Every structure is written in C-alpha cells, then in structure tokens.
Amino acid sequence: MISSLRGMNDILEEDYERFTYFINTATKIAQNYGFHFIQTPLLEETALFKRSVGESSDIVGKEMYQFIDKGENDVCLRPEGTAGVVRAFIQKKLDKAGGTHRFFYHGAMFRYERPQKGRLRQFHQFGVESFGVESVYEDAMMIMMAADILVACGIGYRLQLNSLGDSNCMPKYRENLVHFVTKLEDKICEDCVRRVTTNPIRVLDCKNSTCQELYATAPKLINNLCSTCQDDFDTLKKILDNNGIAYEINTNLVRGLDYYSKTAFEFVSDDIGSQSAIAGGGRYDRLVEFLDGRPTPAVGFAMGIERLMELIHMPEVVREGYYIGAMDEEAVNLVINLAQKKRKTDKTTIDYKAKNLKNHLKGADKANARFCCVIGTNELENGTIWVKDLENKTEETIALGDF
Numbered sequence: 001m002i003s004s005l006r007g008m009n010d011i012l013e014e015d016y017e018r019f020t021y022f023i024n025t026a027t028k029i030a031q032n033y034g035f036h037f038i039q040t041p042l043l044e045e046t047a048l049f050k051r052s053v054g055e056s057s058d059i060v061g062k063e064m065y066q067f068i069d070k071g072e073n074d075v076c077l078r079p080e081g082t083a084g085v086v087r088a089f090i091q092k093k094l095d096k097a098g099g100t101h102r103f104f105y106h107g108a109m110f111r112y113e114r115p116q117k118g119r120l121r122q123f124h125q126f127g128v129e130s131f132g133v134e135s136v137y138e139d140a141m142m143i144m145m146a147a148d149i150l151v152a153c154g155i156g157y158r159l160q161l162n163s164l165g166d167s168n169c170m171p172k173y174r175e176n177l178v179h180f181v182t183k184l185e186d187k188i189c190e191d192c193v194r195r196v197t198t199n200p201i202r203v204l205d206c207k208n209s210t211c212q213e214l215y216a217t218a219p220k221l222i223n224n225l226c227s228t229c230q231d232d233f234d235t236l237k238k239i240l241d242n243n244g245i246a247y248e249i250n251t252n253l254v255r256g257l258d259y260y261s262k263t264a265f266e267f268v269s270d271d272i273g274s275q276s277a278i279a280g281g282g283r284y285d286r287l288v289e290f291l292d293g294r295p296t297p298a299v300g301f302a303m304g305i306e307r308l309m310e311l312i313h314m315p316e317v318v319r320e321g322y323y324i325g326a327m328d329e330e331a332v333n334l335v336i337n338l339a340q341k342k343r344k345t346d347k348t349t350i351d352y353k354a355k356n357l358k359n360h361l362k363g364a365d366k367a368n369a370r371f372c373c374v375i376g377t378n379e380l381e382n383g384t385i386w387v388k389d390l391e392n393k394t395e396e397t398i399a400l401g402d403f
Contacts, residue, residue, distance in 0.1 A: 007113075007121030018312050019124075022305055023106055026126045026149045030104035033145050035128060038103040040084035042110075046074045051291060052083035056198035063111040077110035081127040082284075082300055083291075089131055090293035100132040106305075118272060118307040128281075129300035131288070136232040139263040139283055139299050140239040146267060146279050146301050147245055154313025157267045157278065159240075160250035162222060163233040164201075164282070166261045169226040174200055176219045184214050204252040212252075220251040232262055259286035263299065271311060278311070279303040319391050321347030323364035327376035329354045335375055338385070338403070364390060373403070 004010060011019050027037070046066050053059050059079050066076040078084055085103055094101050106126040115121060128145065130138055143159065150157050165173060178200050185193060189208045196203065204215060225233065240247055253264050264282035272278070281301025288296040322342055326335045332352060339350040349367040351360065357374060364372035372388045379385055385403050388395040 005121070007115035009120060009122075015309065018309050018314060019305065021314060022153060022308060022312055023126065025152050026106070026303070027104070029145060029148050029152060030128055033102075033141065035102040035104045035130075038085060038088065038105050039107065040078070040081070040088050040105065042077055042108060043075050044078055044084055044087065046076045048083050048087055048291070049076065049079060052086065052287060053080065054199065056195075059111060063113050065110045065112055079111045080109055081105055081107070081125050081302060082129060082287075085127070085129045085300075086287055086291055086293070086298070089129075089296075090288060090291055094131070095288055095293040095296050098132070100130070102128075102130045104128045118304070118309075120306055124305040125302045126305060127300060127302035129298065131296050131298045133299070134285070134297040136235050136263065137239065139232075139265075140236055140243075142281060142299055142301055143240065143265055144243060144245065146281070146303070149303070150267060150279070153308065153311070155269065155278070155308060155311045156271065157269055159245065159247040160253050160266045160268060161236070161247050162250055162253040162264045163225055163229055163262055164255060164260055164264050165221055165225050165229050166285075169224055169229055170221070170261070173219065173221045173224045176224070177201065177203070180218050181215075187214060201254045205254050215252070222249065222251050229262055236263060255282055255284075259284050259290045261285050265301070269307075269311060272307060277304075278307050317368060319368055319370040321349065321367075321369050322371045322373055323349045323351070323360070323367050323369035324373045325351040325360040325363065325375075326354050327356065327360070327374055328380070330377070331375040331380050334380070338373075338375075338400070361388070361390075364388075 046064070049064065050060055055061065064076045064079050066074070069075050085105060089095060089101065104127065107124065108122055109125050110122055112121055113119065128142065130142065147159070164170065178196060181188065181192065181196050181200065181203055185196070188211050189206065192203045192206050192211055203211070204218065206212065237247070250266070253266055255264055260282060262283045265280065266277050267279040268276040269278050270276065279301055281299070283299040285297045288294065288298060324335050324339045324342070326332045332354060335350060336352070339348050342348040349369055351363050360374050361372055370389065370391055372390055374386045379397070383400050384397050385400055386395065386397050387403070
C-alpha cells in the first residue's frame with residue numbers, strides 16, 4: 001500500500017468542513033476590508049527566498065524543498081507566502097504604478113521539518129499583504145482584520161506587540177545588543193552564537209530556557225526608539241485601545257531581517273500547547289526594494305490554518321437542500337431528471353439505487369438535506385413525489401409540476 005508522505009496529510013470530511021469554513025470566513029472579512037485575491041505559484045526560484053527569508057534562517061538553510069529542475073533551474077516549493085506576493089507585485093510593475101494595493105491569499109506551503117501537532121511539512125496559510133501605505137493606521141487595520149477573523153471563528157487569543165524601530169534607531173541598538181550577547185558567548189546555545197554574526201536580533205527569540213534567562217537584562221529596542229518610531233508605536237496602541245483590542249508588549253518579539261521595521265505583532269493561543277503562535281505579521285518597508293523593486297512601504301500578516309483547526313468553533317449545522325431517491329428501478333431516470341433541474345436553484349443530492357423508504361431517509365439525514373423526496377410505483381403512476389421536511393417533521397405528496 002502506498003501511503004501519503006510523512007507530514008503531508010489528506011483533508012477529508014469534518015476537517016474539510018472546518019478548513020473551508022475558515023477560508024470562506026477569512027475571505028469574506030478580507031474582502032470587507034477592501035482586499036483582493038492573489039494566487040502565486042507553488043514553485044518559485046530558490047533565489048527569491050534566499051533573498052527575502054534570508055540565507056541565515058532555518059527555513060532556507062534546513063527546511064526548503066529545493067531541487068534543480070529539467071531546465072537546470074534552481075527552484076523550490078514555496079515555504080511561505082509573502083515573498084511570492086512581493087515578487088508578483090514587482091513583476092507586474094505595480095511598484096511603479098504607485099497607489100495602494102491590497103491582497104489576500106491562501107494555499108499550501110512546504111517546509112521539511114519534524115512533523116508535530118499543528119506543524120506539517122505541507123501546511124496551509126491564509127495571508128494578507130498591503131503595499132503603498134506608510135501610515136501606522138494600516139498596521140492597526142491589519143491587526144483589527146486578523147482579530148476579526150479569529151473572533152468570527154470563535155478563537156480566543158492574546159495579542160502581543162513590539163516595535164522594531166527603523167534605520168535610524170535599529171543600527172545603534174543592534175550594536176549594543178551584540179556587545180551584550182558577546183559577553184555571554186560561552187554560556188549561550190550554538191544557534192545564538194551563530195546568530196550573533198548572522199542575525200543578532202533573533203537571539204531574543206531563542207526558545208532555549210537558559211538563553212532566555214541570560215537575555216532578561218539585555219537592552220530592549222522598545223526603550224531605544226527614535227522619536228518617529230515612538231510616535232508611531234504610541235499611535236498604534238491608541239488606535240487599538242479605542243477599538244477595544246487588548247494587547248501586551250513583548251520586547252522579545254522580533255523579526256530578524258533588515259527590511260522589517262516598526263510594527264511587529266503576534267496572536268497567540270493558550271489552548272494549543274507550546275506552539276502557541278496562531279498568526280503573526282508586521283511592517284516590511286524595505287522588502288520590495290530588497291527584491292529590486294521601487295521603494296514601497298508594506299505590511300502584512302499570515303495565519304497557519306492547521307494550527308487553527310481544532311480551535312475553530314463551527315456554527316450550528318443547518319439542514320439545506322434536497323435529497324431525491326427512487327424506490328423502484330423504473331423511477332431512477334425520472335429521479336435523475338428531477339435532480340438535474342433542481343440543482344439549478346438548490347443544493348441537491350441523489351441516490352441512483354432503488355431503495356426502501358427507511359434507507360432513503362437515512363441517506364437524506366447523512367447528506368444533511370432539508371427535504372427527503374422519494375418516487376415509488378404509486379408516485380410514478382400518479383405523477384407525484386413524496387416529500388418529507390426533515391426539520392419540521394412534516395410530509396406530503398405533491399404533483400411533480402408543483403415540485
């Protein structure tokens with residue numbers, strides 16, 4: 001027997017219902033905010049992610065599905081969604097067109113890492129990206145949109161905020177942090193030793209408990225912001241306060257690459273164990289320029305759908321549509337004809353086999369149909385159909401023309 005690859009799961013039945021419910025809910029909310037759907041390829045040039053995600057990251061260094069294709073191109077399955085959207089934004093010359101461009105997307109991503117609950121090798125993200133708006137009000141809108149999606153799905157969360165500064169205040173802070181961490185080099189983990197030279201801000205995000213204790217007294221970027229960054233961060237907090245969105249400041253919430261700036265945020269859940277992040281985002285004003293586009297302010301977020309699946313509160317199931325079946329072989333063709341007509345206006349399920357009424361009622365119940373409609377010998381002779389309303393528990397026999 002051939003099985004699915006490790007960490008690559010099928011989505012069936014109840015999981016599919018939850019999956020599509022989330023996609024439909026998030027899509028509607030993103031559209032309500034004025035965002036438009038974009039779909040980018042699963043396969044991209046490896047260079048795109050080396051330049052955007054960063055060669056020093058674990059994603060690029062250890063986790064990408066990378067290979068040389070038949071045209072001798074170095075390609076990989078996308079490990080995240082933002083880079084492809086930025087690539088499309090530049091390729092379509094939208095960076096030169098000016099104005100505001102807002103997109104949302106959803107689809108499969110791929111990372112070769114150790115599978116665990118809520119973390120797969122093929123997983124799905126819902127993401128949102130906005131280009132062309134420098135104002136911190138756009139950051140606030142992103143956070144409010146993510147909060148709306150989680151609330152609509154019945155998912156509880158805690159929102160964590162931080163500011164990463166900009167090119168005015170970040171370099172001096174990074175210098176101070178490197179000086180602080182270098183003194184601890186013989187006590188910190190190997191990953192942090194490597195990050196000091198490749199990606200120093202990421203040491204604050206280390207999950208090693210010993211490192212976390214050592215960094216408790218590290219300088220905090222939020223205490224070293226320039227006046228512009230401080231004003232933006234204060235404005236962001238005020239907007240969230242005014243809109244009833246609670247938050248906590250997490251000074252260790254970071255993004256390690258140079259093109260990230262100012263706002264960083266994460267939504268976390270206390271209901272899914274140690275892997276508590278369910279959504280995250282922030283501002284990346286220099287990424288478009290970093291990928292050879294015209295300098296363009298940008299901000300976005302992404303949600304890991306598999307992380308959310310068990311947290312989603314599904315709405316009460318409502319019966320809908322019709323189930324049509326035959327009790328005798330002679331009625332099967334008529335049932336097929338009726339179902340085809342009914343599908344033009346209503347959800348309609350059909351059973352091609354002639355069965356007794358009890359089994360048809362079971363089939364209608366399994367299909368969650370509102371009406372069970374059956375034709376037997378008597379109905380065939382009289383030009384009628386028997387209809388039972390499975391919600392109101394009423395039944396009647398009516399003429400086919402009225403049906």
